[in-house]
Amino acid sequence: MDIFKSLTTGLGSGFDRKRFGADMDLFSPRGKDRPGSSSASAMSDGKKRKRGVGGSTEERLPEELDFFGDQKGKAGAVVEQDEDEGGTGDEGVEESGDGEGEVIITKANVASYLRHHKIKQTGTDVPMPLVGSAWQNLKERWRVEDYLIDNLVRFGWRHPTAVQRGAMPVMLDNRDALVGAPTGSGKTLTYLLPLLHHLGAPAKKEGYRAVVVCPTNELATQIHEQLRRLGDGRKWKINVLTKPTQAEKNQKQEASKKKYDVLITTPLRLVHAIEEEEVDLSAVRYLVLDEADRLLDEGFLQQTDSILAACTHPQLRKALTSATLPSGIEELAKTFMVDECRILVGKKDGAVETVDQELMYVASEEGKLLGLRSLVQRGELKPPVLIFVQSIQRAQELFKELVYDGVHVDVIHGDRPRSQREAVVSAFKKGQIWVLICTEVLARGIDFKGVNLVINYDFPQSVQSYIHRIGRTGRAGRKGKAVTFFAREDATHLKAVVNVMRQSGCEVPEWMVKLPNASKKEKKRLKKAAPKREAVKVAAGSVPRKNDKAKRKAIVEASSKRRKTEDEQEDSK
Numbered sequence: 001m002d003i004f005k006s007l008t009t010g011l012g013s014g015f016d017r018k019r020f021g022a023d024m025d026l027f028s029p030r031g032k033d034r035p036g037s038s039s040a041s042a043m044s045d046g047k048k049r050k051r052g053v054g055g056s057t058e059e060r061l062p063e064e065l066d067f068f069g070d071q072k073g074k075a076g077a078v079v080e081q082d083e084d085e086g087g088t089g090d091e092g093v094e095e096s097g098d099g100e101g102e103v104i105i106t107k108a109n110v111a112s113y114l115r116h117h118k119i120k121q122t123g124t125d126v127p128m129p130l131v132g133s134a135w136q137n138l139k140e141r142w143r144v145e146d147y148l149i150d151n152l153v154r155f156g157w158r159h160p161t162a163v164q165r166g167a168m169p170v171m172l173d174n175r176d177a178l179v180g181a182p183t184g185s186g187k188t189l190t191y192l193l194p195l196l197h198h199l200g201a202p203a204k205k206e207g208y209r210a211v212v213v214c215p216t217n218e219l220a221t222q223i224h225e226q227l228r229r230l231g232d233g234r235k236w237k238i239n240v241l242t243k244p245t246q247a248e249k250n251q252k253q254e255a256s257k258k259k260y261d262v263l264i265t266t267p268l269r270l271v272h273a274i275e276e277e278e279v280d281l282s283a284v285r286y287l288v289l290d291e292a293d294r295l296l297d298e299g300f301l302q303q304t305d306s307i308l309a310a311c312t313h314p315q316l317r318k319a320l321t322s323a324t325l326p327s328g329i330e331e332l333a334k335t336f337m338v339d340e341c342r343i344l345v346g347k348k349d350g351a352v353e354t355v356d357q358e359l360m361y362v363a364s365e366e367g368k369l370l371g372l373r374s375l376v377q378r379g380e381l382k383p384p385v386l387i388f389v390q391s392i393q394r395a396q397e398l399f400k401e402l403v404y405d406g407v408h409v410d411v412i413h414g415d416r417p418r419s420q421r422e423a424v425v426s427a428f429k430k431g432q433i434w435v436l437i438c439t440e441v442l443a444r445g446i447d448f449k450g451v452n453l454v455i456n457y458d459f460p461q462s463v464q465s466y467i468h469r470i471g472r473t474g475r476a477g478r479k480g481k482a483v484t485f486f487a488r489e490d491a492t493h494l495k496a497v498v499n500v501m502r503q504s505g506c507e508v509p510e511w512m513v514k515l516p517n518a519s520k521k522e523k524k525r526l527k528k529a530a531p532k533r534e535a536v537k538v539a540a541g542s543v544p545r546k547n548d549k550a551k552r553k554a555i556v557e558a559s560s561k562r563r564k565t566e567d568e569q570e571d572s573k
């Protein structure tokens, strides 16, 4: 892993305090507020920050983060039966706490149960949450078929997570649902199970009955994979409609005539299909908007509107999910949802608490590669690593820098053909790629369970982007680490990340806490256009450059060739 070697040699670690001293002042409302030593390394030294979950001595997850019940306290210890429940006992449900006695959850005491799982419910007559350590409630209350419950267990989804406890009943009761829960907390299964339950059996007629819309092809493929597992044993007809390859374009006519149960797709592709009369959504009874805030944001709003208009069934039910649901988006959602229940798990628009977050001052573009080196020196650059940058061009530039050093690195962005993107995702999942450079295309929804580290090489353009990007690690109750580089040009927006860090229990230096929040106008500007940055570059002397132009070119060409071959092999399958 040459890059790691080269990054640890040369200029030495950390930052030149003298050199960056003036830059530090940019971030301090008053220079004197900075810590006495006023060094960038004071901020970047992970050991100096107390983290609830990041330390190596912390073996147990806090209960509220124990999404998958592995360290679960017995239910009896959590929910106490309200003895004085004033005649509401007949509406109760039972929680059998792993054979440790039964606990009745009633309308009177459900509040403490919800509190324990950090679930907040809003709406009229919100259904009672799932109770019990396993999935027995699904059968008892909704007669969910055995094969679905067996598949849950078979594929390792043994206990419901908090969001599944709170939100599955809403959808199983056929209500519109607005669901906010942290990244990696199991929102996908939350809507997929009720969806298959309601569909009952594979279709006999043409036309889709359920549609899942999400922002990227990668996410659509991933949702499909989870649905395929959950529905194993039945011949569900699921179509994933993403940007077509040439071969698929030729098959288009045939495909549109098939019987399908579920369509999983991206907004642009679906609108194109609607316009081309390739699909008919009039029979759709269940519409899911996964990453709903993204789909209702400016970039996709028009398409999402067209999709909603095309789903004309009078009994259409909708489910909207995301880890971030800004108030404006919620307001918008309420305009087309009917008598919806809102289920929120954890803190609204908060980062998942299993991620140890760190801000690292890098001053300038050059400092970013030094930043990588300092992570190596601290032993924190452990693959698999995801590195986020703000544009395709910068992804390509950084790729060229790292591939040159022989790292198992690859790059994924919107300009690469679908088959290549799929091959990269699959190689990363298999551990064949150690460092994956990506744009926003991988920021949302993608479930790489084992990612150790997320690096925001370029500062994210919104707080939502920050939350989703760092949520690619620390998933499903695991621990993870996220490091965000910030340079001079990011000063105005630093506070937004600081706020998220504080909310999720990370300590940040006092001077950062005193920073002003960016104005609405500034936030809007950043969201619309990423700041101009110098080209990605290596600090002078950090890696050998002399006479290496030819070598670099050869390596880049070899890598492109390898990718092309993989692509061809993939296509010929």
Ligand SMILES: Nc1ncnc2c1ncn2[C@@H]1O[C@H](COP(=O)(O)OP(=O)(O)OP(=O)(O)O)[C@@H](O)[C@H]1O
Pocket (backbone or CB within 6 Å): 068, 156, 157, 158, 159, 160, 161, 164, 181, 182, 183, 184, 185, 186, 187, 188, 189, 322, 323, 444, 445, 446, 447, 449, 471, 475, 476
């Ligand atoms: N009940 C469960 N038990 C164990 N694992 C689960 C359970 N539910 C979901 N998972 C796993 O947790 C991981 C994260 O789930 P999922 O991708 O649905 O998260 P998410 O909440 O949608 O995250 P994001 O906001 O990033 O999209 C997946 O690998 C999934 O298989």
